[in-house]
Structures are given as structure tokens and as C-alpha cells.
Amino acid sequence: MSSETKQKRRPVIVQMESPNLIPERDLGQIPVLEAKHIGIDFGGLTAVDDFNIAMGRTEISGLIGPNGAGKTTIFNLLTNVYKPTRGTILVDGYDTAGMSITQVNKLGIARTFQNIRLFSQMTVAQNILVGFGNSMSTHLVTDMLRFPKHWKQEREYRDKAMDLLGIFDMQRFADTKAGNLPYGAQRRLEILRALATHPKVLLLDEPAAGMNPNETEELMDNILKIRDEFQIAILLIEHDMSLVMGVCEVVGVLNYGKIIAKGTPEEIQRDPKVIEAYLGKQGVK
Amino acid sequence: MEEDMATKGKPIISTGSPKGSKKRKTISTGKRYIINTVLTVLVIVIGQMMIDNGSISRYQGSVLEQVGIYIIMAVSLNIATGYLGQLPLGHAGFMSVGGYSCAIFIMRMMGPMHVTMYDFMTGTPATTLLFVCGLIFGGVCAAICGLIIGIPALRLKGDYLAIITLGFAEIIRVVMLNIDSVVGFQLTGGAKGLTGIPSYTNFTNTFVVVAISLFLIHTMMKSRHGRAILAIRDNEIAAEATGVNTTYYKTLAFVVSAFFAGVGGGLYAGCIGVMAPAKFGFMKSIEILVMVVLGGMGSMLGSVISATFLTILPEALRAFADYRMVVYAIVLILVMIFRPQGLLGDYDFSMGNFLEKIINGEFPWKKKQAEEVEADE
Known part of the structure; x- marks a missing residue:
């Protein structure tokens, strides 16, 4: 697939006053997955703090960040594997507090795992x-x-x-x-x-891990295909930048459990804070 | 580690569909059921005929009955160990609950139903009804115990579950021992045991119950419920994330396992004729567990074969009285060294698939080409 077609498929993002971004086509509806100020502490360590997300019905978003930034922890929070210390998670408008992992799945969140669990x-x-x-x-x-x-x-x-x-x-x-x-x-x-x-939101934890560039390319097509065919939202964690930049409409960058930047892939690539998180301070001029 | 062991030595991928282009002959599901039913009936009829004309002695007949009972016990424990992947050590507890309740039920109902001890020898419609109701009653009582213990115990895993179920089996044993003085009338007969149980089992009805139990367990495992149970064994976290209600299915597997253990116990009471709490100690649970492990966890045929083998072996070695426990132990050690996954691993036999291969000219004993990964049913 050429890069132009990818560009075409990507809808316009509108900035909203909330800390969350949502594609324009989904603006009229309630977000299918919404997290408000969620955070979790393990003992004294704050693994995730003040994480916000609102996903449109057919949105593809990415979550990137250095190792240990708390990306998988966020997935575990969204699927109720961990109970958040603070904040609320709404799936299709329903609060998931106190639900079991199975019930959250029935509400419409399905996920894959970083280390394959078949x-x-x-x-x-x-x-x-x-x-x-x-x-x-x-x-x-x-x-x-x-x-x-x-x-x-x-x-x-x-x-x-x-x-x-x-x-x-x-x-x-x-x-x-x-x-x-x-x-x-x-x-x-x-x-x-x-x-x-039959999920409404699909969480993919490093789907391209261990894949060669050809397979990653194929995966990109498939992610878009799944979104179009099933009309679901997809949130993915990925280290492979070509994948993230290729399919995601919104990208959030996580460092030390906090979102440090959020925006379209182009904005993220230019964001000095992101460059700092990945490359260190000297990279910034 | 476990996965490596199980997959070692097998081809990575079977070629799958390209083979289908040859137009493989298949046997329809209906026909498979007919074939299996006919074979089962045939085996039971032949067995009963041999007992009737004396080629199998009374003693051998009663050993065969015990084989049937232990087949039910092993296969039912296999639900919890092999399919669900837990390690309960209290199977003898469920067996004794089933045995006592079935025996007491039948003994108490004999009067009102005007059935005498001798009717069980000849067999009347009333005795058949009593037999069926008694076994179901025994199974249900054991299943209730399974539910009571399962709900708290299944929150634990591994060693802890083993200990709690072990403790539970001991509680049952002690209850059976002392319940008479608590309720104030004779119920279980305490330490001297429950005697005067009519011998309501014989070769035919034991093996009919065995066949029905195996069928029901098989059909449960080959349905969405069974798949959910297997999913929990393979990866509990993934199962939960895939929408499997793990608490429900763990409890279900445990309760079904206890139910059939109760049915087996009911047969046992009729076969032995005396129930004593001392028979259902820790060693009995271990004995059943050994059958499952030896046969291969998760293989129904494995449980059947090893239950048969381990019930007959001590009897066959009776002539060498002093050495039989040694031989028994050596057999177990050898199997564990050379086949740690059990005799059959997780292989399961399917008569339908076997016949299908024969009519397609793929003889299983001519294993030249890369063998396919087995699919059941």
C-alpha cells in the first residue's frame, strides 16, 4: 500500500477542549472507551498517573513510549486486570469499576498480549x-x-x-x-x-513485535482492514514507528506513567518532549 | 517447559487442506455414534455371556466391576486435573459421599418399594429404578459437596488447592465416622461401617454406567463448555480476557468431576457390599490420581487404560504377595522416567477417525509419511 492511500484513510482530527482527542466522524456519539484521570500505585510507586483517553467508534490510536513507561499497565487497567487506584473508566458509557475481566470483555473490550497467550x-x-x-x-x-x-x-x-x-x-x-x-x-x-x-474496542499489545518489515507492512493493512470491516476502535501499543505512524490517527506518548504528548503522528514526530524522552536532552536544540 | 515436552517430536505444521483434494471418504457423525454404540453393546453382551457360561469366574467378574468403577473415578478426576489443570487430592471424599448416600438411599427405599435383597440378584424393574435413582442421588450429593468445597477452594491454585481438598476429604471421612452420634440414629454405621448393602451392581449395569459416564464427559468436553475449561487450563488470564467466566467454569468442572466420582462411589458400595470410612483415606485419592497421571493428563483413553491396568495389576500379582507393591512401584517409576507425560500424553482415540483412516487406506501402523496432528471426534 502506498503512503498516499494511507493518508487518505486518515480522517481529520479536531482539537477539543477536553484533554482527549476524537476523530471528527465520531464526535456526535459518546466515546466507546473513555478513561478519566486514571492512575495506579504499586506500593509507593506511581506506575500510571492521570491518564486520559476518549476513543471514537472507529478510531485507531497508538500508545508509544520507552520501555517501562507504563503502556502495558494501562492496558491492564483498561481491561480491569489491575484495579485503578484513581479515576474512572467508561466503556460505551458504562463504568467498569468493580467488574471482572470477563465482564469488561462482554462490555466490548478485547485484547491481545505482549507475550503471546494462546x-x-x-x-x-x-x-x-x-x-x-x-x-x-x-x-x-x-x-x-x-x-x-x-x-x-x-x-x-x-x-x-x-x-x-x-x-x-x-x-x-x-x-x-x-x-x-x-x-x-x-x-x-x-x-x-x-x-x-465481538469487541467494540480492540487493544493490541505490540502486534508487530518480532515481525520482519514485510510482515509489519501486511499487519498495517490488516489493522486497517479490521477497522473497516468490523467498524471497531483499535488502540495499539507499538515500538515499531513505521506501524504507529502508518495507521494511527492519534498517538499518545507515555513516559514515567504520564502522557507527555498527544496528537497526530506528524505532531508527535516534531514534538521536542517526545524527542527528549526517546533520545535524551542533548538531542533538543 | 510443559509445552516443550508436549510438542517435542511432532512435526511443526501439518499440511492440512491440500490432502482434502484427494476427496477423503468421511464417516458422518450419526454413523459414528451408531458404530460406537454397537461396539459398546457388543463388548458388554460378550462380557456378560462369558460370565454366565463361566469363562470368567465370579472373582474375575468382581475385579472387572472394580475396573469399571475405577475407570469412572479416574476419568472423573481427569476432568479436574487433565482438563481443568488443577490438582485436587480429595477425590476419595466425593467417592465416599456418593457411596454412602447411594447405599443408604437404596437401603432405606427397599422397604417402601417392597424390594428384597434377592430381587437384586434376579433384577426387576423396581431394582433398576432404585439403582438408577440411587446412583443419581449419590452423584448429586457428591456434586453438592463439590460445589461447597469448590467455591472457596478454586480461588487457590496448585499446592494450596491440593491441601484444601485433601483436608476436605479428611473432614468427610471424620464426618462419616461420627455422624451417627450427632444425628442420634444409625446412618453410616460409624467405624464398623455400613453393612448389609444389597449387591445391586453386576457386570452389565456397571459397564452401562461406565459407558454413559464416559459419553457424557466426552460430550461435555467437546462443547463450548469443555472448550472453556480447556482454555482455563491452557492460559487462565487469556481465557478471562476472551470472555470465559473462569469462576463459573472452574466450579462447573469441579462439580461435574465430583458428580461422577459420586456415581463411581455408588457403584463401589454395591460392588464391595460394605462401606467403611477407613477405605476412603488419603491413599485412595492418591491411587486415583496415580491412575490419571499414569494414563496421561487430559487423555480419556489414557485414564481408562491405566485404571484398568492398575486395578488388575495388584490382583494379578497376588501370587507374589510380598513383592506386588514393589512391582507396582517399579512400574510407576519406570513410566514416570520414560514417559513423564503419561502413557498416552494428551492423545485421545476416536473410533470414527480410526475407521475413516482405514477406509481411506491410511493405515496407522504404516507411519511412513509425516503424521498429522490428531484432531478428535
């Missing part, structure tokens, strides 16, 4: 079917006694899983054990499994 002993199709689990409705007894409804549903969702695998052209791996897949395919499978839970 169900490695299960087949690829089964991995995706686990994601579909909450949309399947059969009762335990129906399943155990193999009523016709069970077979109908299994067939239906098997087909759906194959469709989903088709996005990354992975149907031929359907009956392979997930743990035996090549690395790149495992990362892709994790994204598909997250998509199977």
Missing part, C-alpha cells in the same frame, strides 16, 4: 470458538446429550470461525495445534480470537 494445546479453530463462547447459547444439558440444536450451533460457529480465519488467510491451519503455529501466525490468531468476542 490456548496452545487447543487447535486454531478451537481457540477462536472459545472467543465465540459467549455468543453461543446452548445449555450444558443440550450439549451433553447432543441435541440437534448443539450440532446446528457447532456447525454455524465453525463456519463463522473459518470466515474469521479467512481474514488472515489461515483456514488451512484450522485443525493445527495453536502452539505449533509459526510465530507470526500465533500473533494473528490472537487478534482473531479477540475479534471473535
